[in-house]
Amino acid sequence: GQNIDQPTEMTATEGAIVQINCTYQTSGFNGLFWYQQHAGEAPTFLSYNVLDGLEEKGRFSSFLSRSKGYSYLLLKELQMKDSASYLCAVRPRGNNDMRFGAGTRLTVKP
């Protein structure tokens, strides 16, 4: 199976940088995804990693190490609107579904 672990909650200050970690156990997968979900809203796609390394997209970056079963999402220049839950998800090899972690609730304070 796939165990996906993320911290439950994090707090950071506006303008700062925060790193949200995700570890997973899987025998093989087709990619790791990060989603953002504001309270009461739909999850929205942030990033996708299939190879080791860093993918940068504006203020958000995502890193993957397949050998370590580890990923992180890096948010720079935090804004108040970044307060949300961040979901780490893997797509297991040979499967069409996506398996989600419980999410990390980030609170950005002034």
Added chain:
Amino acid sequence: DAGVTQSPTHLIKTRGQQVTLRCSPKSGHDTVSWYQQALGQGPQFIFQYYEEEERQRGNFPDRFSGHQFPNYSSELNVNALLLGDSALYLCASSLASRGFTGELFFGEGSRLTVL
């Protein structure tokens, strides 16, 4: 370009009743997946439909069933509702040709409360 739309947005049922939730995928998408999200948890995969057939199923009982129509829209049916079925039900669409790299596009969800 319409995104994923779901209806109803909120509904309340009592134990033992049946419910039908509806989803229209993002324009151009042909695959629909359904997820259940309990409060404070990540979405849990229920099943996926492609070409009007259930392509894959998660660890949910047979009380959960679905359907996909020729226009790619989909329904989720839950029979004999239990209190534990109270959750946000998310529909997500994707494009089969994108394969495993394709991201999911989610609707706003249907919040079901079972009393």
